[in-house]
Amino acid sequence: MKRYVCIHGHFYQPPRENPWLEEVEVQDSAVPYHDWNQRVTAECYAPNSASRILDGDRRIMDIVSNYTKMSFNFGPTLLSWMEKSSPEVYQAILDADRQSMEWRSGHGAALAQVYNHLIMPLASTRDKHTQVIWGIRDFEHRFQRFPEGMWLAETAVDLETLDILAEHGILFTILAPHQAARFRNFGDETWTETPDASIDPSRAYLCRLPSGRIITLFFYDRLAQAVAFEKVLDSGETFVNRLLDIFSETRDWPQLLHIATDGETYGHHQTFGDMGLAAAFNHIEAHDLATLTNYGEYLEMHPPVHEVEIHENTSWSCAHGIERWNSDCGCNSGGYSHWNQQWRGPLRTSLDWLRDRLASEFMRVGGRLLKDPWQARNDYIRVMLDRSAENVEAFMGRHSILPLEADEIITVVKLLEMQRHALLMYTSCGWFFDEVSGIEAVQVIQYASRALQLGAGIVEEGMEKAFIGKLKFVVSNIADIGNGTWIYEHFVLPTRVDLNKVVAHFAFSSLFEEYEEHARVFCYHVDRQAYLKLCSDEACLAIGLVDAISTITGESARLTFGVVRFGSHDFKGGV
Structure with missing residues (x-):
């Protein structure tokens, strides 16, 4: 029977923007980078868009995008930051999804994600709906297609969440193996329990929901733990051998070997992990060891013939459910x-x-x-x-x-x-x-x-x-x-920032830099109505009248200011 491989990466950073400025400020712990988004982009997101494949003499044979050959999701808030702060990497991710659609029977590599990575079983019903709707709309805006699947934060799940996914047109999601409770063949009355994460991960499962809706579930293989924590990525060939060991001759269906880990495993958590992943993909294809696929393509070719029930209020990263x-x-x-x-x-x-x-x-x-x-x-x-x-x-x-x-x-x-x-x-x-x-x-x-x-x-x-x-x-x-x-x-x-503080920032910084008549200060516009600056070697004075406007809410105020610098370190002023 045919063998398929699908590697899923959950690429995510929490939203780090200052809520009043809508910009990420300096994060000292990310040194030598400005902030953690920038650091992880340099170590992981960018390398995976152009990963090197080396020959036996460690010379570069090829440079490839891992995103085109894997399954992935990016958090919407991360993509929003990336669109502005790392546009080349952002575009490479969008391009990879389009390329994967050409290679995978019209099924893109990208999955959507609940919008800001909240734990869905702990959310109100109303908030669950908004998280799914925002995740879908953000995905459509960026990838220009409807998402087939959606990633749940920490794979935290309950039946209501699955029902809401299905209600909004999501076909599948990915869970950890221990989140499956029992399964049975279509038409059978007897269920098979799956204690200790013993669900067979090599096929898709249908979950029937209380509303009468259905959704497909994929339970990733436990090899994901080794990839995340055992340095399996140090060698692409070793990684492939670990993957192939999971296939079984006793299975009489097209087997899907799939794992899901934090995408940051491939380069940030494990240095050069992107190269290990690229080498693995190359080795699989060069030696025709299996067919690379993604979840949407596999689901179309091999729809479920088993149904499954889940353990509610569970996740992939807490042994106590969602506690x-x-x-x-x-x-x-x-x-x-x-x-x-x-x-x-x-x-x-x-x-x-x-x-x-x-x-x-x-x-x-x-x-x-x-x-x-x-x-x-x-x-x-x-x-x-x-x-x-x-x-x-x-x-x-x-x-x-x-x-x-x-x-x-x-x-x-x-x-x-x-x-x-x-x-x-x-x-x-x-x-x-x-x-x-x-x-x-x-x-x-x-x-x-x-x-x-x-x-x-x-x-x-x-x-x-x-x-x-x-x-x-x-x-x-x-x-x-x-x-x-x-x-x-x-x-x-x-x-906390208000319009007075925005103008204070504008006023003091204007002692050192020249602003245009219509200036942008983070997520605010400052329009200069009148301005005078007088400077000498020992002091500098600025006074002005400005309109400050929030680009988010539209709030505005006309404010006057006066600021003065004495020497190098003595500043005084007011708004």
């Missing part, structure tokens, strides 16, 4: 043995409280302006992808009850941005690591703070104060930090 994102389950990154993760539960409880209150206010205020506020939120991804005035106007035309005044449009956008950040605050990395004061957990608290700021003057008063009070139960392992309230006051609030 790594909800409690002190014992899973951690092993930094300090005396630390605990008891902060995880209170952090999620605090964010759930905030989510529900923001949702209530979104309905109360948005319901006066929008036909269906939640439908508008689902469609808001179109604005996130294109913030031009014409597109925003078209969006308002589709969703507003009546034609809106300029200030009402700003209110609607602020409400929808509030909801965007209320989703971003559930990004899974916020709970994955050991300490609540780490950059990942602080990032999700920053998203919460941005959501509260966007709602200021629109939603009920006192919400932020109550939220800060709840954070005192989020206890840090570091005595000097104490709890989440301290983190909010010392790590989050100082990073």
Whole structure:
């Protein structure tokens, strides 16, 4: 029987943008690079788009794109960053999907992903729908086709999530072998249990859902663990031999050998891992050892003849189901043995409280302006992808009850941005690591703070104060930090930006650089109405009148400023 090989890479970085600037700031831990996105791109994403294949004398035989021969998904927020910050790599990824469609019977290598990598079983039903819709629309915008499959963050799954995937047209997803509970042949009454991850991964399985819908599931082979942690990629030929060892002569169907790992395995976690992968693909094809494929192509050629039931509320990276994102389950990154993760539960409880209150206010205020506020939120991804005035106007035309005044449009956008950040605050990395004061957990608290700021003057008063009070139960392992309230006051609030701070940045930096009349300062426009700068060797003075405008919400203000520099280190000024 024919043998197929499919290697899936889950390429993902958490959104790292400052929520007020929409830009990634310097991350010292990523040295010598500006930030972790840039570093992982240099070590992994770029090399996999042009990986070297060497001969026996270590001379370059060929340079190939691994993306064309594998299955992959990229997080939408990562692709959004890459489109602006690494456009050549971004384009290479899109081109690889188109090339794979030519090679794989019209089936592209790329899969979609739930939008910002939240743990789906822990999300509300409404948020699950938005995550899937945004993931699909983002994929369509970039890859110019509908996605056949969708990656679930941490492969965290429940039946409702699978049902929502199927409802929105997704054909399949990929799970870990231990997430299968039992299977049977079509038409059989007897189920076969699959304890200890014993499901046969070499074929597709149909999952029948409570609604009557269906979805196909692929359970990857346990070799994925070795690829991720045992340096199998040091030799492409060794990697291939490990793959081929899994094929069995006792199987009488076309076998699919497939694994799924973090895509960063191929170059970032394992140096030159991209070359090991490229060498493996080359060795398989050169010696006709198996047929390279992707999930969509295999599914079309060999649809399921077995059905499967899953273990709900499980994932690929937590031995306790999904508790790594909800409690002190014992899973951690092993930094300090005396630390605990008891902060995880209170952090999620605090964010759930905030989510529900923001949702209530979104309905109360948005319901006066929008036909269906939640439908508008689902469609808001179109604005996130294109913030031009014409597109925003078209969006308002589709969703507003009546034609809106300029200030009402700003209110609607602020409400929808509030909801965007209320989703971003559930990004899974916020709970994955050991300490609540780490950059990942602080990032999700920053998203919460941005959501509260966007709602200021629109939603009920006192919400932020109550939220800060709840954070005192989020206890840090570091005595000097104490709890989440301290983190909010010392790590989050100082990073907040408003139009006054934007103009202050413009004013002080104008002492050292020349701005155009219409300047861009991160996600703001600063339009100069009047400006005067007087400088000598010992001092420099600047005064001005400017219009500051948010490119996200449309909020604006006309502000005056005066700043002065004495010597090299003494700065004073005001807005």
